[in-house]
Amino acid sequence: MxxxxxxxxxxxxxxxxxxxxxxxxxxxxxxxxxxxxxxxxxxxxxxxxxxxxxxxxxxxxxxxxxxxxxxxxxxxxxxxxxxxxxxxxxxxxxxxxxxxxxxxxxxxxxxxxxxxxxxxxxxxxxxxxxxxxxxxxxxxxxxxxxxxxxxxxxxxxxxxxxxxxxxxxxxxxxxxxxxxxxxxxxxxxxxxxxDPEAQALDKLGGLTFSAFLVCLTFAIMQVPEDGLGSLPVLGLLGGAAACLWGFVRVEQRHRRPxxxxxxxxxxxxxxxxxxxxxxxxxxxxxxxxxxxxxxxxxxxxxxxxxxxxxxxxxxxxxxxxxxxxxxxxxxxxxxxxxxxxxxxxxxxxxxxxxxxxxxxxxxxxxxxxxxxxxxxxxxxxxxxxxxxxxxxxxxxxxxxxxxxxxxxxxxxxxxxxxxxxxLASELAGLAGHQDMGDVALGRVANALAMGDMQRVQALAERVSPAAMAQLYSQGFxxxxxxxxxxxxxxxxxxxxxxxxxxxxxxxxxx
Incomplete structure (x- = not known):
């Protein structure tokens, strides 16, 4: 009880x-x-x-x-x-x-x-x-x-x-x-x-699970900038998988996980x-x-x-x-x-x-x-x-x-x-006419996704606000x-x- x-x-x-x-x-x-x-x-x-x-x-x-x-x-x-x-x-x-x-x-x-x-x-x-x-x-x-x-x-x-x-x-x-x-x-x-039957805290389980979630979230956030096959993203995904495996092993062995x-x-x-x-x-x-x-x-x-x-x-x-x-x-x-x-x-x-x-x-x-x-x-x-x-x-x-x-x-x-x-994919079709490099593409897409039109215009001066709004509309x-x-x-x-x-x-x- x-x-x-x-x-x-x-x-x-x-x-x-x-x-x-x-x-x-x-x-x-x-x-x-x-x-x-x-x-x-x-x-x-x-x-x-x-x-x-x-x-x-x-x-x-x-x-x-x-x-x-x-x-x-x-x-x-x-x-x-x-x-x-x-x-x-x-x-x-x-x-x-x-x-x-x-x-x-x-x-x-x-x-x-x-x-x-x-x-x-x-x-x-x-x-x-x-x-x-x-x-x-x-x-x-x-x-x-x-x-x-x-x-x-x-x-x-x-x-x-x-x-x-x-x-x-x-x-x-x-x-x-x-x-x-x-x-x-x-x-x-x-x-x-x-709970009167609660025992020692599962500290290692909490640590490995938190590390898994942090690595996975960071990996997802880095995909647009670095690409799914990039070394940072693959490293983070590998770390997330290792932490998840460690978490499962810890929970299987803990008396009260x-x-x-x-x-x-x-x-x-x-x-x-x-x-x-x-x-x-x-x-x-x-x-x-x-x-x-x-x-x-x-x-x-x-x-x-x-x-x-x-x-x-x-x-x-x-x-x-x-x-x-x-x-x-x-x-x-x-x-x-x-x-x-x-x-x-x-x-x-x-x-x-x-x-x-x-x-x-x-x-x-x-x-x-x-x-x-x-x-x-x-x-x-x-x-x-x-x-x-x-x-x-x-x-x-x-x-x-x-x-x-x-x-x-x-x-x-x-x-x-x-x-x-x-948005980066939509911008790529526009980039050939605006001489926009890959780095600039990522920056513009990042600012556009966050709704920062002032930064977008500073990074892509030759693209009209109306064109950017239309591009955003399609991506959204x-x-x-x-x-x-x-x-x-x-x-x-x-x-x-x-x-x-x-x-x-x-x-x-x-």
């Missing part, structure tokens, strides 16, 4: 739900919101396109590489303790970011902020799974999914308003304010729970882990890249660009919670896979809208994508903890959140890298079509993996 100082009252459980959902609201907002602030950060702090990309990637990478270890820490040292430590650290780092005077210092603090977020989410979600049971747990996780989705999708909206009215640092000040509110009003009502590899022998468990990766492909990549297009390429202000993103974010306020209600009549797996198909159709529709079209042309496909993604979003958290005993909720949450965070980190890096490659459309295809493939794989086995009729009629 999990340890606890005293039984939790109904009021305590609802305060716990408030604390975890508030964290679920602000943590993802702090992930997607800074995408709206990148032009303002560049203007205030300077920095190359690579350094600015790490404002996003540093948070995602540190979060993804540490969240599984955070789940183990929650099981061993207590869910309340780890949640409190994570929220306190997150609040502190959010305050410090506002005082940065260099973009690389900002990147470093963003990495530390991601580790703090991992502690908070792993501890909070495990505490939630421990406090609620049955349908109440499904509703609680549906509410958490709604909060997480609202925070993730409303990040660009809120950030756009804050950047335009106050400044880029106000995004992180908001995170500090909400984090402080959670610590003051929510944490005192939480009950401490832990942070990742129970035997779970991957179950088809439905694997199918559940595919869901967060699929939503990262069809939703998270767009949340990061679309603001760069709206502000940098189409010339919208931060506030107007954020308002355009409402079509994508609004469904996250309703659909995840509605999905938890619909499971009374329909299977969770069927609803999740249907959502992915809808999101894929929305991505393809969006690919048909070129740069320069009226804003209304973007709204309907964005709404379809948001609705489609919202269906699996509200169901997959509860599915993830339903496959293991509640005492190991920290492990289950850690595995699932790791797949979600790793999927987001890798997919965002891959999406940005793929867009750079597509191809990216969306690839994302749509990957999402459809993921929906098919999930449907096959999550299908229920048929019941065999008894020949004797028993």
């Amino acid at each position: 999990p340890s606890s100082s005293r039984p939790a009252s109904a009021a305590d459980r609802y305060w716990l739900l408030f604390a975890v959902c508030a964290a679920g609201l602000i943590l993802p907002l702090e992930y997607t919101g800074p995408a709206m602030a990148l032009p303002a950060i560049e203007q205030a702090l300077g920095g190359s396109p690579t350094a600015l990309a790490w404002v996003i990637n540093a948070f995602a990478l540190s979060f993804g590489s540490s969240v599984m270890l955070a789940g183990t820490l929650a099981d061993r040292y207590g869910r309340k303790r780890i949640f409190s430590l994570g929220m306190a650290s997150f609040t502190l780092f959010s305050l410090l970011i506002g005082f940065c005077r260099d973009v690389w210092m900002l990147d470093l603090l963003r990495g530390l902020q991601g580790i703090a977020a991992a502690l908070a989410m792993a501890g909070g979600a495990a505490a939630l799974a421990q406090a609620f049971e049955g349908r109440a747990r499904t509703r609680a996780f549906s509410l958490l999914g709604s909060a997480f989705g609202i925070g993730l999708a409303s990040g660009p909206v809120i950030a756009g308003a804050l950047v335009q009215q106050v400044g880029w640092w106000a995004i992180f000040l908001l995170g500090a304010i909400i984090g402080a509110a959670v610590l003051i009003f929510g944490v005192p009502h939480m009950q401490e729970t832990r 942070m990742l129970d590899l035997s779970l991957f022998g179950y088809r439905r468990f694997v199918g559940i882990q595919l869901l967060p990766v699929a939503t990262a492909v069809c939703f998270i990549v767009l949340l990061i890249l679309l603001p760069l297009r709206l502000i940098g390429i189409e010339g919208l202000g931060p506030w107007r660009a954020g308002a355009m993103m409402i079509a994508l974010s609004a469904p996250m306020a309703i659909v995840p919670f509605a999905a938890g209600w619909l499971v009374r009549w329909y299977s969770a797996a069927g609803l999740a896979c249907l959502g992915l198909v809808i999101a894929a159709l929305g991505l393809f529709w969006l690919s048909l809208v070129p740069v320069g079209q009226p804003g209304a042309a973007l709204l309907w496909p964005l709404l379809v994508i948001g609705i489609g993604t919202g269906l699996p979003w509200g169901l997959m958290d509860d599915l993830s903890v339903s496959v293991v005993p509640v005492e190991r909720a920290g492990m289950a949450t850690g595995i699932f959140t790791t797949m979600r965070a790793c999927g987001e980190a890798i997919c965002v890096a891959a999406g940005l890298a793929l867009l750079k490659a597509l 459309a191809h990216l969306l079509q690839i994302l749509a295809g990957v999402t459809l493939a993921a929906a098919l794989c999930c449907a096959l993996a999550l299908r229920q086995p048929r019941k065999v009729a008894c020949p004797t009629g028993c």
Whole structure:
């Protein structure tokens, strides 16, 4: 049985739900919101396109590489303790970011902020799974999914308003304010729970897994600049493979590994882990890249660009919670896979809208994508903890959140890298007429993918802004079509993996 100082009252459980959902609201907002602030950060702090990309990637990478270890820490040292430590650290780092005077210092603090977020989410979600049971747990996780989705999708909206009215640092000040509110009003009502059978920490497993994720992400980011067959990329991919092999060996030998590899022998468990990766492909990549297009390429202000993103974010306020209600009549797996198909159709529709079209042309496909993604979003958290005993909720949450965070980190890096490659390919057809060398091609593609038209014009003076916008439009459309295809493939794989086995009729009629 999990340890606890005293039984939790109904009021305590609802305060716990408030604390975890508030964290679920602000943590993802702090992930997607800074995408709206990148032009303002560049203007205030300077920095190359690579350094600015790490404002996003540093948070995602540190979060993804540490969240599984955070789940183990929650099981061993207590869910309340780890949640409190994570929220306190997150609040502190959010305050410090506002005082940065260099973009690389900002990147470093963003990495530390991601580790703090991992502690908070792993501890909070495990505490939630421990406090609620049955349908109440499904509703609680549906509410958490709604909060997480609202925070993730409303990040660009809120950030756009804050950047335009106050400044880029106000995004992180908001995170500090909400984090402080959670610590003051929510944490005192939480009950401490832990896994009494938790043993020594799997330190080597955590180290090898983090090294694997870092090497893989770096390799993906270097492909557009160095090429897939280049020595740096091959070296990083080889290092990632070696670290993954080492991680698997460590987990097989550890008495109580942070990742129970035997779970991957179950088809439905694997199918559940595919869901967060699929939503990262069809939703998270767009949340990061679309603001760069709206502000940098189409010339919208931060506030107007954020308002355009409402079509994508609004469904996250309703659909995840509605999905938890619909499971009374329909299977969770069927609803999740249907959502992915809808999101894929929305991505393809969006690919048909070129740069320069009226804003209304973007709204309907964005709404379809948001609705489609919202269906699996509200169901997959509860599915993830339903496959293991509640005492190991920290492990289950850690595995699932790791797949979600790793999927987001890798997919965002891959999406940005793929867009750079597509733009470089489009530029190559133009380069013969503009005397543009290979090095310049890479630099222009990098700046164009980040929406830095000022740098693009400085690097390619003889190419008109209109031609560059048309070129970007074609590359972005191809990216969306690839994302749509990957999402459809993921929906098919999930449907096959999550299908229920048929019941065999008894020949004797028993």
